[in-house]
Amino acid sequence: MKSFLGSFVNLAFAVAAQLAGAVATPEFLAYMDYFIRKEYGDDYYLHVDDVVDLSMHSRTIDKVITDGFEQVVYCLNEPAGARNFQSIFWNIAYFDKPYFEGMFEDFVFPDGSPMIWESVNWLQKRFMKWFNAERKRALLTFPVETVNLLDNGIDFVDQEWADYAAEMWSEGHSFFMYRSDSVDSLASCCRLRNEVQDNQFSYTLGAGGVSTGSKCVMTLNINRIVQETFAEHKDEYGWTRSTFWDEGYENRIIILNEVIAEQVSRVHDYLKAFNTILMDRYHAGLIPLYDAGFVNPERQYLTVGINGLIEAAEFLGCAITSDGIHYKTFVNNVLSVIHTLNVMNRTKECMFNCEYVPAENLGVKNATWDAKDGLFVPRKCYNSYFYLVEDEHTNPIDKFIMHGKEFTQFLDGGSALHCNLDEHLTKEQYRKLMQIAIKTGCPYFTFNIPNTVCRDCGHISKHMLKKCPKCGSENLDWATRVIGYLKLISSFSEARQKEAALRYYAGGIDAET
Numbered sequence: 001m002k003s004f005l006g007s008f009v010n011l012a013f014a015v016a017a018q019l020a021g022a023v024a025t026p027e028f029l030a031y032m033d034y035f036i037r038k039e040y041g042d043d044y045y046l047h048v049d050d051v052v053d054l055s056m057h058s059r060t061i062d063k064v065i066t067d068g069f070e071q072v073v074y075c076l077n078e079p080a081g082a083r084n085f086q087s088i089f090w091n092i093a094y095f096d097k098p099y100f101e102g103m104f105e106d107f108v109f110p111d112g113s114p115m116i117w118e119s120v121n122w123l124q125k126r127f128m129k130w131f132n133a134e135r136k137r138a139l140l141t142f143p144v145e146t147v148n149l150l151d152n153g154i155d156f157v158d159q160e161w162a163d164y165a166a167e168m169w170s171e172g173h174s175f176f177m178y179r180s181d182s183v184d185s186l187a188s189c190c191r192l193r194n195e196v197q198d199n200q201f202s203y204t205l206g207a208g209g210v211s212t213g214s215k216c217v218m219t220l221n222i223n224r225i226v227q228e229t230f231a232e233h234k235d236e237y238g239w240t241r242s243t244f245w246d247e248g249y250e251n252r253i254i255i256l257n258e259v260i261a262e263q264v265s266r267v268h269d270y271l272k273a274f275n276t277i278l279m280d281r282y283h284a285g286l287i288p289l290y291d292a293g294f295v296n297p298e299r300q301y302l303t304v305g306i307n308g309l310i311e312a313a314e315f316l317g318c319a320i321t322s323d324g325i326h327y328k329t330f331v332n333n334v335l336s337v338i339h340t341l342n343v344m345n346r347t348k349e350c351m352f353n354c355e356y357v358p359a360e361n362l363g364v365k366n367a368t369w370d371a372k373d374g375l376f377v378p379r380k381c382y383n384s385y386f387y388l389v390e391d392e393h394t395n396p397i398d399k400f401i402m403h404g405k406e407f408t409q410f411l412d413g414g415s416a417l418h419c420n421l422d423e424h425l426t427k428e429q430y431r432k433l434m435q436i437a438i439k440t441g442c443p444y445f446t447f448n449i450p451n452t453v454c455r456d457c458g459h460i461s462k463h464m465l466k467k468c469p470k471c472g473s474e475n476l477d478w479a480t481r482v483i484g485y486l487k488l489i490s491s492f493s494e495a496r497q498k499e500a501a502l503r504y505y506a507g508g509i510d511a512e513t
Protein backbone atom coordinates (compact mmCIF):
# COMPACT_ATOMS: atom_id res chain seq x y z
CA MET A 1 0.00 0.00 0.00
CA LYS A 2 2.79 2.40 0.89
CA SER A 3 4.60 1.68 -2.38
CA PHE A 4 1.39 2.22 -4.32
CA LEU A 5 0.67 5.54 -2.62
CA GLY A 6 4.23 6.78 -3.12
CA SER A 7 4.18 5.81 -6.79
CA PHE A 8 0.77 7.39 -7.17
CA VAL A 9 2.01 10.75 -5.91
CA ASN A 10 5.03 10.63 -8.23
CA LEU A 11 2.84 9.66 -11.16
CA ALA A 12 0.37 12.48 -10.48
CA PHE A 13 3.21 15.03 -10.53
CA ALA A 14 4.69 13.49 -13.70
CA VAL A 15 1.30 13.52 -15.46
CA ALA A 16 0.44 17.05 -14.31
CA ALA A 17 3.74 18.33 -15.66
CA GLN A 18 2.57 17.36 -19.15
CA LEU A 19 -0.88 18.92 -18.89
CA ALA A 20 -2.45 22.29 -18.36
CA GLY A 21 -5.75 20.85 -17.17
CA ALA A 22 -6.97 18.70 -14.33
CA VAL A 23 -5.66 15.28 -13.38
CA ALA A 24 -8.65 13.06 -12.72
CA THR A 25 -8.08 9.70 -11.06
CA PRO A 26 -11.62 8.42 -10.49
CA GLU A 27 -10.35 4.92 -9.65
CA PHE A 28 -7.83 6.05 -7.03
CA LEU A 29 -9.75 4.61 -4.08
CA ALA A 30 -10.64 1.39 -5.92
CA TYR A 31 -6.93 0.82 -6.59
CA MET A 32 -5.92 1.70 -3.06
CA ASP A 33 -8.48 -0.81 -1.83
CA TYR A 34 -6.71 -3.55 -3.79
CA PHE A 35 -3.41 -2.86 -2.04
CA ILE A 36 -5.02 -2.63 1.40
CA ARG A 37 -6.64 -6.03 0.76
CA LYS A 38 -3.24 -7.43 -0.23
CA GLU A 39 -1.95 -6.40 3.16
CA TYR A 40 -4.83 -6.99 5.54
CA GLY A 41 -7.15 -9.39 3.70
CA ASP A 42 -10.31 -8.94 1.67
CA ASP A 43 -12.33 -8.38 4.84
CA TYR A 44 -10.03 -5.70 6.30
CA TYR A 45 -12.93 -3.24 6.59
CA LEU A 46 -14.66 -5.59 9.04
CA HIS A 47 -11.82 -5.37 11.59
CA VAL A 48 -10.27 -1.96 11.16
CA ASP A 49 -9.63 -1.59 14.90
CA ASP A 50 -7.04 -4.38 14.87
CA VAL A 51 -3.63 -3.11 15.89
CA VAL A 52 -1.28 -3.96 13.04
CA ASP A 53 1.72 -1.80 13.82
CA LEU A 54 4.47 -2.86 16.23
CA SER A 55 5.95 0.63 16.44
CA MET A 56 5.44 2.95 19.43
CA HIS A 57 2.28 4.26 17.73
CA SER A 58 0.50 0.87 17.82
CA ARG A 59 -1.55 1.89 14.85
CA THR A 60 -4.78 0.19 13.87
CA ILE A 61 -5.72 -0.74 10.30
CA ASP A 62 -7.95 2.33 10.23
CA LYS A 63 -5.06 4.56 11.30
CA VAL A 64 -2.73 3.02 8.71
CA ILE A 65 -5.34 3.74 6.03
CA THR A 66 -6.05 7.33 7.09
CA ASP A 67 -2.30 7.97 7.37
CA GLY A 68 -2.17 6.82 3.74
CA PHE A 69 -4.89 9.35 2.84
CA GLU A 70 -2.92 12.01 4.68
CA GLN A 71 0.28 11.24 2.78
CA VAL A 72 -1.37 11.47 -0.64
CA VAL A 73 -3.64 14.46 0.01
CA TYR A 74 -1.01 16.64 1.68
CA CYS A 75 1.60 15.77 -0.98
CA LEU A 76 -0.76 16.55 -3.84
CA ASN A 77 -1.71 19.93 -2.35
CA GLU A 78 1.93 20.99 -2.47
CA PRO A 79 2.98 23.38 -5.25
CA ALA A 80 4.19 21.63 -8.42
CA GLY A 81 7.51 22.93 -9.68
CA ALA A 82 6.75 21.96 -13.27
CA ARG A 83 3.46 23.90 -13.20
CA ASN A 84 4.69 27.34 -12.18
CA PHE A 85 4.17 26.30 -8.57
CA GLN A 86 0.46 25.77 -8.99
CA SER A 87 -0.91 22.68 -7.31
CA ILE A 88 -2.09 19.79 -9.40
CA PHE A 89 -5.80 20.18 -10.10
CA TRP A 90 -6.67 16.75 -8.74
CA ASN A 91 -10.12 15.14 -9.08
CA ILE A 92 -11.43 11.90 -7.63
CA ALA A 93 -14.82 10.20 -7.90
CA TYR A 94 -17.11 8.13 -5.72
CA PHE A 95 -19.45 5.63 -7.34
CA ASP A 96 -22.71 4.18 -6.15
CA LYS A 97 -23.16 0.45 -6.71
CA PRO A 98 -24.78 0.61 -10.17
CA TYR A 99 -22.13 3.01 -11.47
CA PHE A 100 -19.33 1.00 -9.91
CA GLU A 101 -20.62 -2.13 -11.62
CA GLY A 102 -21.17 -0.32 -14.90
CA MET A 103 -17.68 1.12 -14.84
CA PHE A 104 -15.62 -1.77 -13.57
CA GLU A 105 -17.47 -5.03 -14.20
CA ASP A 106 -14.97 -6.03 -16.90
CA PHE A 107 -11.95 -4.75 -15.02
CA VAL A 108 -9.29 -7.10 -13.62
CA PHE A 109 -6.06 -6.38 -11.78
CA PRO A 110 -2.82 -7.82 -13.22
CA ASP A 111 -3.24 -10.91 -11.02
CA GLY A 112 -6.62 -11.58 -12.66
CA SER A 113 -8.74 -10.60 -9.66
CA PRO A 114 -11.70 -8.22 -9.96
CA MET A 115 -12.52 -5.14 -7.90
CA ILE A 116 -14.66 -5.82 -4.85
CA TRP A 117 -17.61 -3.53 -4.20
CA GLU A 118 -17.98 -4.19 -0.45
CA SER A 119 -14.52 -3.01 0.52
CA VAL A 120 -14.35 -0.19 -2.07
CA ASN A 121 -17.73 0.99 -0.76
CA TRP A 122 -16.35 1.15 2.77
CA LEU A 123 -13.14 2.88 1.66
CA GLN A 124 -15.01 5.54 -0.35
CA LYS A 125 -17.06 6.45 2.70
CA ARG A 126 -14.03 6.39 4.98
CA PHE A 127 -12.13 8.77 2.71
CA MET A 128 -15.04 11.20 2.58
CA LYS A 129 -15.42 11.27 6.37
CA TRP A 130 -11.69 11.63 6.88
CA PHE A 131 -11.35 14.42 4.31
CA ASN A 132 -14.24 16.40 5.78
CA ALA A 133 -12.70 16.22 9.26
CA GLU A 134 -9.21 17.00 7.98
CA ARG A 135 -10.49 20.18 6.36
CA LYS A 136 -11.13 21.58 9.83
CA ARG A 137 -7.38 21.31 10.45
CA ALA A 138 -6.11 22.64 7.16
CA LEU A 139 -7.67 24.30 4.16
CA LEU A 140 -7.11 21.50 1.66
CA THR A 141 -8.13 22.43 -1.86
CA PHE A 142 -7.67 19.07 -3.56
CA PRO A 143 -9.00 16.55 -4.45
CA VAL A 144 -12.18 17.94 -5.95
CA GLU A 145 -14.66 15.11 -5.34
CA THR A 146 -17.66 13.99 -7.38
CA VAL A 147 -20.28 11.56 -6.12
CA ASN A 148 -21.82 9.69 -9.07
CA LEU A 149 -25.39 8.51 -8.49
CA LEU A 150 -27.78 6.68 -10.78
CA ASP A 151 -31.52 7.38 -10.59
CA ASN A 152 -34.61 5.94 -12.24
CA GLY A 153 -36.20 9.31 -12.97
CA ILE A 154 -38.02 9.33 -9.63
CA ASP A 155 -35.49 8.43 -6.97
CA PHE A 156 -31.93 7.27 -6.60
CA VAL A 157 -31.29 3.59 -7.27
CA ASP A 158 -28.67 3.19 -4.54
CA GLN A 159 -30.46 4.63 -1.50
CA GLU A 160 -27.52 3.91 0.77
CA TRP A 161 -25.28 6.26 -1.22
CA ALA A 162 -27.97 8.90 -1.74
CA ASP A 163 -28.44 9.02 2.04
CA TYR A 164 -24.73 9.04 2.69
CA ALA A 165 -24.14 11.95 0.31
CA ALA A 166 -26.93 13.97 1.97
CA GLU A 167 -25.44 13.13 5.37
CA MET A 168 -21.98 14.31 4.29
CA TRP A 169 -23.37 17.60 3.00
CA SER A 170 -25.24 18.11 6.28
CA GLU A 171 -21.96 17.53 8.12
CA GLY A 172 -20.44 20.41 6.19
CA HIS A 173 -18.51 18.51 3.53
CA SER A 174 -18.16 20.07 0.12
CA PHE A 175 -18.26 18.01 -3.08
CA PHE A 176 -19.99 17.74 -6.44
CA MET A 177 -22.76 15.37 -7.39
CA TYR A 178 -23.29 13.92 -10.84
CA ARG A 179 -26.62 12.25 -11.43
CA SER A 180 -28.10 10.59 -14.46
CA ASP A 181 -30.76 8.04 -15.28
CA SER A 182 -28.36 6.04 -17.41
CA VAL A 183 -25.20 4.19 -16.49
CA ASP A 184 -24.09 4.69 -20.08
CA SER A 185 -23.78 8.44 -19.74
CA LEU A 186 -20.81 7.89 -17.51
CA ALA A 187 -19.62 4.52 -18.68
CA SER A 188 -19.75 5.34 -22.40
CA CYS A 189 -16.85 7.70 -22.10
CA CYS A 190 -14.88 5.12 -20.18
CA ARG A 191 -15.27 2.00 -22.22
CA LEU A 192 -14.48 1.57 -25.86
CA ARG A 193 -17.69 1.13 -27.73
CA ASN A 194 -18.15 0.09 -31.29
CA GLU A 195 -21.39 1.89 -31.94
CA VAL A 196 -21.30 5.65 -32.04
CA GLN A 197 -24.24 6.96 -30.10
CA ASP A 198 -26.24 9.78 -31.64
CA ASN A 199 -26.68 11.62 -28.45
CA GLN A 200 -23.62 10.94 -26.41
CA PHE A 201 -23.36 13.34 -23.55
CA SER A 202 -20.04 13.49 -21.86
CA TYR A 203 -19.22 15.72 -18.99
CA THR A 204 -15.68 16.92 -19.35
CA LEU A 205 -15.87 18.97 -16.18
CA GLY A 206 -14.73 16.28 -13.78
CA ALA A 207 -17.43 13.66 -13.38
CA GLY A 208 -16.04 10.17 -13.18
CA GLY A 209 -14.98 9.17 -16.69
CA VAL A 210 -11.77 7.17 -16.96
CA SER A 211 -8.97 8.14 -19.39
CA THR A 212 -11.16 10.75 -21.07
CA GLY A 213 -11.51 14.52 -20.91
CA SER A 214 -10.88 17.36 -23.24
CA LYS A 215 -7.93 17.69 -25.63
CA CYS A 216 -8.44 21.35 -26.26
CA VAL A 217 -11.02 24.02 -25.42
CA MET A 218 -11.75 27.05 -27.57
CA THR A 219 -14.26 29.43 -26.07
CA LEU A 220 -16.78 31.65 -27.86
CA ASN A 221 -17.75 35.00 -26.36
CA ILE A 222 -21.48 34.85 -27.07
CA ASN A 223 -22.05 38.39 -25.77
CA ARG A 224 -19.70 39.86 -28.36
CA ILE A 225 -21.05 37.71 -31.20
CA VAL A 226 -24.62 38.77 -30.44
CA GLN A 227 -23.81 42.44 -30.06
CA GLU A 228 -21.72 42.61 -33.22
CA THR A 229 -24.46 40.89 -35.20
CA PHE A 230 -26.98 43.22 -33.66
CA ALA A 231 -24.96 46.30 -34.62
CA GLU A 232 -24.68 45.02 -38.18
CA HIS A 233 -28.42 44.54 -38.59
CA LYS A 234 -29.61 47.47 -36.55
CA ASP A 235 -29.92 49.90 -39.44
CA GLU A 236 -30.81 47.46 -42.17
CA TYR A 237 -33.61 45.68 -40.32
CA GLY A 238 -34.42 48.24 -37.67
CA TRP A 239 -33.44 46.01 -34.74
CA THR A 240 -33.75 47.60 -31.32
CA ARG A 241 -33.00 46.07 -27.94
CA SER A 242 -36.44 46.79 -26.57
CA THR A 243 -38.29 45.30 -29.53
CA PHE A 244 -36.10 42.30 -30.28
CA TRP A 245 -38.71 39.87 -28.93
CA ASP A 246 -41.67 41.53 -30.64
CA GLU A 247 -43.46 39.94 -33.55
CA GLY A 248 -41.09 38.38 -36.07
CA TYR A 249 -38.41 37.60 -33.48
CA GLU A 250 -38.06 34.12 -35.02
CA ASN A 251 -36.40 35.67 -38.07
CA ARG A 252 -34.03 37.67 -35.90
CA ILE A 253 -33.12 34.49 -34.01
CA ILE A 254 -32.44 32.70 -37.29
CA ILE A 255 -29.98 35.43 -38.28
CA LEU A 256 -28.23 35.16 -34.89
CA ASN A 257 -28.10 31.38 -35.24
CA GLU A 258 -26.48 31.64 -38.66
CA VAL A 259 -23.72 33.86 -37.30
CA ILE A 260 -23.15 31.56 -34.34
CA ALA A 261 -23.08 28.52 -36.64
CA GLU A 262 -20.43 30.18 -38.77
CA GLN A 263 -18.29 30.87 -35.71
CA VAL A 264 -18.72 27.33 -34.42
CA SER A 265 -17.67 25.88 -37.79
CA ARG A 266 -14.55 28.00 -37.68
CA VAL A 267 -13.80 26.86 -34.12
CA HIS A 268 -14.27 23.25 -35.28
CA ASP A 269 -11.71 23.85 -38.03
CA TYR A 270 -9.19 25.27 -35.57
CA LEU A 271 -9.81 22.36 -33.19
CA LYS A 272 -9.38 19.86 -36.03
CA ALA A 273 -6.08 21.49 -36.96
CA PHE A 274 -5.00 21.25 -33.34
CA ASN A 275 -6.03 17.61 -33.29
CA THR A 276 -4.01 16.83 -36.43
CA ILE A 277 -0.86 18.24 -34.86
CA LEU A 278 -1.56 16.37 -31.63
CA MET A 279 -2.15 13.04 -33.39
CA ASP A 280 0.98 13.59 -35.45
CA ARG A 281 2.96 13.92 -32.25
CA TYR A 282 1.15 10.91 -30.80
CA HIS A 283 1.96 8.69 -33.78
CA ALA A 284 5.58 9.81 -33.56
CA GLY A 285 5.62 8.51 -29.97
CA LEU A 286 6.09 11.96 -28.46
CA ILE A 287 3.25 11.91 -25.94
CA PRO A 288 4.13 9.49 -23.15
CA LEU A 289 0.75 10.00 -21.44
CA TYR A 290 -1.00 8.51 -24.46
CA ASP A 291 1.61 5.82 -25.11
CA ALA A 292 1.35 4.62 -21.52
CA GLY A 293 -2.44 4.45 -21.82
CA PHE A 294 -3.27 6.90 -19.02
CA VAL A 295 -5.31 8.98 -21.45
CA ASN A 296 -6.87 7.72 -24.66
CA PRO A 297 -6.87 10.39 -27.40
CA GLU A 298 -9.75 8.65 -29.16
CA ARG A 299 -11.96 9.08 -26.14
CA GLN A 300 -11.08 12.72 -25.64
CA TYR A 301 -13.19 15.60 -26.80
CA LEU A 302 -12.47 18.78 -28.67
CA THR A 303 -14.47 21.31 -26.74
CA VAL A 304 -16.35 24.41 -27.80
CA GLY A 305 -16.52 26.54 -24.67
CA ILE A 306 -19.07 29.27 -24.14
CA ASN A 307 -18.79 32.45 -22.11
CA GLY A 308 -20.93 35.61 -22.00
CA LEU A 309 -24.15 33.69 -22.64
CA ILE A 310 -26.20 35.29 -19.89
CA GLU A 311 -24.80 38.74 -20.73
CA ALA A 312 -25.91 38.33 -24.35
CA ALA A 313 -29.41 37.43 -23.13
CA GLU A 314 -29.42 40.49 -20.89
CA PHE A 315 -28.37 42.64 -23.85
CA LEU A 316 -31.37 41.33 -25.77
CA GLY A 317 -33.63 42.34 -22.89
CA CYS A 318 -34.37 38.84 -21.58
CA ALA A 319 -35.47 38.48 -17.97
CA ILE A 320 -33.00 36.00 -16.46
CA THR A 321 -35.48 33.86 -14.57
CA SER A 322 -36.35 30.18 -14.51
CA ASP A 323 -39.65 30.89 -16.31
CA GLY A 324 -38.24 33.58 -18.61
CA ILE A 325 -39.60 32.39 -21.92
CA HIS A 326 -37.35 34.63 -24.05
CA TYR A 327 -34.30 33.67 -22.03
CA LYS A 328 -35.09 29.97 -22.42
CA THR A 329 -35.65 30.40 -26.15
CA PHE A 330 -32.38 32.25 -26.56
CA VAL A 331 -30.33 29.72 -24.56
CA ASN A 332 -31.81 26.71 -26.33
CA ASN A 333 -31.25 28.30 -29.72
CA VAL A 334 -27.59 29.02 -29.09
CA LEU A 335 -26.90 25.63 -27.54
CA SER A 336 -28.82 23.61 -30.13
CA VAL A 337 -26.92 25.30 -32.97
CA ILE A 338 -23.64 24.27 -31.33
CA HIS A 339 -24.88 20.78 -30.45
CA THR A 340 -26.16 20.10 -33.99
CA LEU A 341 -22.82 21.09 -35.48
CA ASN A 342 -20.94 19.05 -32.86
CA VAL A 343 -22.82 15.95 -33.97
CA MET A 344 -22.67 16.79 -37.68
CA ASN A 345 -18.93 17.49 -37.80
CA ARG A 346 -17.91 14.46 -35.77
CA THR A 347 -15.35 12.25 -37.49
CA LYS A 348 -13.53 9.12 -36.44
CA GLU A 349 -10.70 11.21 -35.01
CA CYS A 350 -12.69 14.19 -33.77
CA MET A 351 -15.49 14.24 -31.22
CA PHE A 352 -16.82 17.66 -30.28
CA ASN A 353 -18.74 18.79 -27.24
CA CYS A 354 -19.84 22.07 -25.72
CA GLU A 355 -19.19 23.19 -22.19
CA TYR A 356 -20.33 26.22 -20.21
CA VAL A 357 -16.73 26.77 -19.13
CA PRO A 358 -15.85 28.19 -15.71
CA ALA A 359 -13.62 30.77 -17.45
CA GLU A 360 -11.77 31.67 -14.28
CA ASN A 361 -9.59 34.22 -16.07
CA LEU A 362 -11.34 34.50 -19.43
CA GLY A 363 -14.58 35.73 -17.84
CA VAL A 364 -12.69 38.78 -16.57
CA LYS A 365 -10.74 39.28 -19.81
CA ASN A 366 -13.81 39.11 -22.06
CA ALA A 367 -15.66 41.64 -19.90
CA THR A 368 -12.66 43.99 -19.97
CA TRP A 369 -12.12 43.72 -23.73
CA ASP A 370 -15.82 44.17 -24.48
CA ALA A 371 -16.13 47.21 -22.21
CA LYS A 372 -13.12 48.75 -23.93
CA ASP A 373 -14.86 48.34 -27.29
CA GLY A 374 -17.97 50.06 -25.98
CA LEU A 375 -20.19 46.98 -25.80
CA PHE A 376 -22.90 46.41 -23.19
CA VAL A 377 -21.10 44.76 -20.24
CA PRO A 378 -23.35 44.28 -17.20
CA ARG A 379 -20.64 42.92 -14.88
CA LYS A 380 -16.87 42.93 -14.59
CA CYS A 381 -16.59 39.17 -14.77
CA TYR A 382 -18.82 37.19 -17.10
CA ASN A 383 -21.10 34.78 -15.31
CA SER A 384 -20.51 31.05 -15.72
CA TYR A 385 -23.96 29.96 -14.58
CA PHE A 386 -27.44 30.04 -16.09
CA TYR A 387 -28.60 32.35 -13.29
CA LEU A 388 -27.23 35.68 -12.10
CA VAL A 389 -24.88 35.06 -9.16
CA GLU A 390 -25.72 38.43 -7.63
CA ASP A 391 -29.51 38.12 -7.95
CA GLU A 392 -31.19 37.80 -4.56
CA HIS A 393 -34.46 36.66 -6.09
CA THR A 394 -33.13 33.43 -7.53
CA ASN A 395 -33.86 30.79 -4.92
CA PRO A 396 -32.18 27.35 -4.89
CA ILE A 397 -35.09 25.68 -6.70
CA ASP A 398 -34.95 28.26 -9.51
CA LYS A 399 -31.24 27.53 -9.82
CA PHE A 400 -31.89 23.81 -10.21
CA ILE A 401 -34.47 24.56 -12.89
CA MET A 402 -32.03 26.87 -14.67
CA HIS A 403 -29.33 24.17 -14.62
CA GLY A 404 -31.87 21.48 -15.47
CA LYS A 405 -33.14 19.91 -18.65
CA GLU A 406 -35.12 22.93 -19.84
CA PHE A 407 -31.93 24.95 -20.18
CA THR A 408 -29.12 22.43 -20.53
CA GLN A 409 -30.62 19.74 -22.77
CA PHE A 410 -28.33 20.74 -25.65
CA LEU A 411 -25.25 21.28 -23.53
CA ASP A 412 -23.42 18.06 -24.30
CA GLY A 413 -20.24 18.81 -22.36
CA GLY A 414 -21.71 20.09 -19.16
CA SER A 415 -22.07 22.93 -16.73
CA ALA A 416 -21.99 22.93 -12.96
CA LEU A 417 -24.59 24.41 -10.65
CA HIS A 418 -22.97 26.04 -7.63
CA CYS A 419 -25.87 26.43 -5.26
CA ASN A 420 -24.74 29.04 -2.74
CA LEU A 421 -26.25 28.83 0.71
CA ASP A 422 -25.29 30.79 3.80
CA GLU A 423 -25.90 27.93 6.23
CA HIS A 424 -25.82 24.15 6.16
CA LEU A 425 -29.06 22.29 5.70
CA THR A 426 -30.17 19.09 7.37
CA LYS A 427 -29.72 15.69 5.80
CA GLU A 428 -33.43 15.59 4.96
CA GLN A 429 -33.27 19.02 3.32
CA TYR A 430 -30.32 18.03 1.14
CA ARG A 431 -32.11 14.82 0.26
CA LYS A 432 -35.08 16.93 -0.93
CA LEU A 433 -32.81 19.12 -3.06
CA MET A 434 -31.25 15.98 -4.57
CA GLN A 435 -34.78 14.92 -5.45
CA ILE A 436 -35.31 18.30 -7.09
CA ALA A 437 -32.17 17.69 -9.13
CA ILE A 438 -33.80 14.55 -10.55
CA LYS A 439 -37.09 16.34 -11.17
CA THR A 440 -35.51 19.31 -12.92
CA GLY A 441 -32.95 17.17 -14.76
CA CYS A 442 -29.97 19.00 -13.27
CA PRO A 443 -27.04 16.62 -13.80
CA TYR A 444 -24.11 18.27 -12.01
CA PHE A 445 -24.21 20.40 -8.89
CA THR A 446 -22.67 21.33 -5.57
CA PHE A 447 -23.59 23.42 -2.55
CA ASN A 448 -21.38 26.24 -1.34
CA ILE A 449 -21.36 27.39 2.22
CA PRO A 450 -18.40 29.68 2.84
CA ASN A 451 -16.00 28.41 5.50
CA THR A 452 -14.52 30.90 7.90
CA VAL A 453 -10.78 30.98 8.59
CA CYS A 454 -9.50 33.04 11.54
CA ARG A 455 -6.39 35.02 10.59
CA ASP A 456 -5.38 35.32 14.24
CA CYS A 457 -5.72 31.84 15.75
CA GLY A 458 -6.06 29.75 12.58
CA HIS A 459 -9.40 28.22 13.59
CA ILE A 460 -11.39 26.85 10.64
CA SER A 461 -15.17 26.73 10.81
CA LYS A 462 -17.48 25.14 8.26
CA HIS A 463 -19.90 28.03 8.75
CA MET A 464 -19.99 31.58 7.44
CA LEU A 465 -19.24 33.66 10.51
CA LYS A 466 -18.39 37.26 11.30
CA LYS A 467 -16.57 36.47 14.53
CA CYS A 468 -14.14 33.66 15.37
CA PRO A 469 -15.92 31.26 17.74
CA LYS A 470 -12.59 30.32 19.34
CA CYS A 471 -10.80 33.63 19.99
CA GLY A 472 -13.47 36.20 19.15
CA SER A 473 -11.35 37.87 16.48
CA GLU A 474 -13.01 39.66 13.57
CA ASN A 475 -9.88 39.40 11.46
CA LEU A 476 -11.32 36.69 9.24
CA ASP A 477 -11.09 35.27 5.75
CA TRP A 478 -13.63 33.08 4.00
CA ALA A 479 -13.12 30.08 1.77
CA THR A 480 -15.56 29.28 -0.98
CA ARG A 481 -15.72 27.50 -4.30
CA VAL A 482 -15.59 30.13 -6.98
CA ILE A 483 -14.75 27.97 -9.95
CA GLY A 484 -14.76 24.41 -8.78
CA TYR A 485 -12.25 24.23 -6.02
CA LEU A 486 -12.22 25.58 -2.51
CA LYS A 487 -10.02 28.62 -2.03
CA LEU A 488 -9.67 31.64 0.28
CA ILE A 489 -11.53 34.65 -1.09
CA SER A 490 -8.42 36.77 -0.41
CA SER A 491 -6.45 34.49 -2.78
CA PHE A 492 -8.71 35.08 -5.77
CA SER A 493 -7.76 37.56 -8.46
CA GLU A 494 -8.97 41.10 -7.75
CA ALA A 495 -11.92 40.93 -10.13
CA ARG A 496 -12.91 37.52 -8.78
CA GLN A 497 -12.81 38.88 -5.20
CA LYS A 498 -15.29 41.57 -6.22
CA GLU A 499 -17.46 38.94 -7.90
CA ALA A 500 -17.34 36.75 -4.78
CA ALA A 501 -18.46 39.70 -2.67
CA LEU A 502 -21.48 40.16 -4.95
CA ARG A 503 -22.57 36.56 -4.73
CA TYR A 504 -25.87 35.99 -3.15
CA TYR A 505 -25.97 33.28 -0.52
CA ALA A 506 -29.55 32.15 0.00
CA GLY A 507 -30.61 32.76 3.56
CA GLY A 508 -30.05 36.47 3.68
CA ILE A 509 -26.61 37.03 5.17
CA ASP A 510 -25.14 40.41 4.36
CA ALA A 511 -23.45 39.95 0.99
CA GLU A 512 -20.89 42.64 1.85
CA THR A 513 -19.00 40.11 3.94
Ligand SMILES: [Zn+2]
Pocket (backbone or CB within 6 Å): 454, 455, 456, 457, 458, 459, 468, 469, 470, 471, 472, 473
Ligand atom coordinates in the same frame (compact mmCIF):
# COMPACT_ATOMS: atom_id res chain seq x y z
ZN1 LIG B 1 -9.67 32.86 16.14
